[in-house]
Amino acid sequence: MPTTIDPTSLGFLLAENRNQPMHVAGLQLFELPPDAGPHFARETYEAALDTEEVAPLFRKRPTRSLSSLGQWAWTDDEQFDIEYHVRHSALPEPGRIRELLELVSRLHGQRLARERPLWEAHIIEGLADGRVAMYTKLHHSLVDGISAMKLMQSVLTSDPDKRGMGLPFEARANTRSKKVREATERPLTEIPMDALRSAFGITADAAGLPAALVRTLNKGVRNEASAFSFHAPKSMFNVNITGSRRFAADDWPLERIRAISKASRTTLNDVVLAMCGGALRNYLREVNRLPVESLVSMVPVGLKSRKAESESGGGGNAVGSVMVKLGTDLADPADRLAAIHGSMVAGKEALESMTPNQIVAMSALGMAPSLAIPMLRLNGIVRPPFNVIISNVPGPRSTQYLNGAKLTGTYPVSIPMQGMALNITCNSYADDMGFGLTGCRRTVPHLQRLLVHLDAELTELENATGVS
Incomplete structure (x- = not known):
């Protein structure tokens, strides 16, 4: 069922144009675990493609139709294609940080496609020092910058021996709060009483x-x-x-x-x-x-x-x-x-x-x-x-790990x-x-x-x- 897009999120969607893409992103660098084989990045990518269930936040896309009464609304992407959203890249030689930042610069200048859920995750190998990078971007209408960073960090652990961990878009790894879930899954017909209370509260404070x-x-x-x-x-x-x-x-x-x-x-x-x-x-x-x-x-x-x-x-x-x-x-x-x-x-x-x-x-x-x-x-x-x-x-104040x-x-x-x-x-x-x-x-x-x-x-x- 379509759910309303709140005014703030809608503002980020409407403010976007070719010169002003409205997505936030994060770049993470990982040092491979001692037991990693030569194809760690490829294996991480293939494991992501085998995700059994994608979290609702990462399946919704913006639409405007008769079913949403002409309003902008979030709808579940019934033709969700995880291979479009999760991508595997390799840097050209010599594989310096400079080449990595050049790639991130190009990726960050590209708008997210409105006909699909508004996110991408790029697993990047080819760094000369053997590290693997992950660049993940999400539209600001889905999350703000701080929430995006917390979302990326929520799947990490301080345990270097933990394995079988999912990426942020997997339902089993998604740790959004109840408040965020309710905000993103509210039906069009429901009156948001908390927003009504906030409006009265602001009026009371206005004096x-x-x-x-x-x-x-x-x-x-x-x-x-x-x-x-x-x-x-x-x-x-x-x-x-x-x-x-x-x-x-x-x-x-x-x-x-x-x-x-x-x-x-x-x-x-x-x-x-x-x-x-x-x-x-x-x-x-x-x-x-x-x-x-x-x-x-x-x-x-x-x-x-x-x-x-x-x-x-x-x-x-x-x-x-x-x-x-x-x-x-x-x-x-x-x-x-x-x-x-x-x-x-x-x-x-x-x-x-x-x-x-x-x-x-x-x-x-x-x-x-x-x-x-x-x-x-x-x-x-x-x-x-x-x-x-x-x-x-x-x-995080302590060292973090993702599958070692x-x-x-x-x-x-x-x-x-x-x-x-x-x-x-x-x-x-x-x-x-x-x-x-x-x-x-x-x-x-x-x-x-x-x-x-x-x-x-x-x-x-x-x-x-x-x-x-």
Whole structure:
């Protein structure tokens, strides 16, 4: 039976076009187990094709027909073809990480076919060091970036001896929560009472929003950290983009980042943002495109609202967004880190005084200009609300395995958008912090140079804080 596509998911479907594919993805690298034969990748691929039952999330496709009363709805793909969705590839010689990232870049620029369920999994061999890679992409209408990473990680284990494990699309391996299952399997005829309650809750909270809105707007006007930004400069990233993608990735020891955090009395995320700020400064100087004013990043953050419960009875936790000045106008790494820390603290304080519903509403208002500018074709004409998106997603703290294969690296592959040509997403795993840089191939030339600058900036931060 068809099920309704919720407004948020529908928005991601309708926002998609050739220049703006709306899928999220992840790249994982595996070291083969000691007992693996020479055809481990092929055997993994063939085992995937023999999947007895595919999870419902991976069988549904978007349709609009008389049976759904003209509305967009999810329907089960009665002609599901697993050989279309699961693919086996080999890298050309010499099989470096460079060849792997080139392949991922091409795959990530290709739209998912609407006439089929919106996902693909690629098992990739041919790396010179013998490792096997897996690139998996899912449409943002199915899952958000954080949920996608958790879905990929849910099938892993800390037991290196465990075998017979399934991949994320297998029903027996799928560990989605009850809430997610209900959201994806709700029939068209059912009235979503929880959404109705949420609507009443937001209405009850709205009385407190105007005062919070005025305070936040004032901070934005004064060029202080806030959910709003009025002072992001025009940059080479804030223009119309093409559909081709470039992906670059690497990781650095968490121990080095934590040491800087401890020495500077800042957070680990502050240090990550400072690495990005310094790297972007040097990259833009290299191409002679560094704005005089600091770049501004939109940073998603988890918050504990001081108003733990509103009149609607909502909980105290919420996810909001803070506009952070990255200090690209500052030459000294220590000054840049201090400025970012202050920006983050002020931005969080601006949101934590609100209820969870107000945080969501405020963050949505802060994001609104980034959607309106490309719709009105004003990219490059007016100032953008922010210049880049930087996210930090926590991952497993222990070493993980898939059928004995050791996970040695995991990297998010994100969504550049019209007017926002670069997306930086980080993912911690065991002892490392992995950086995934996704950009428009034409708008952000030589994207891999940002990795060099990230490495150099980490060393500069160590020197500036007395860690090295």
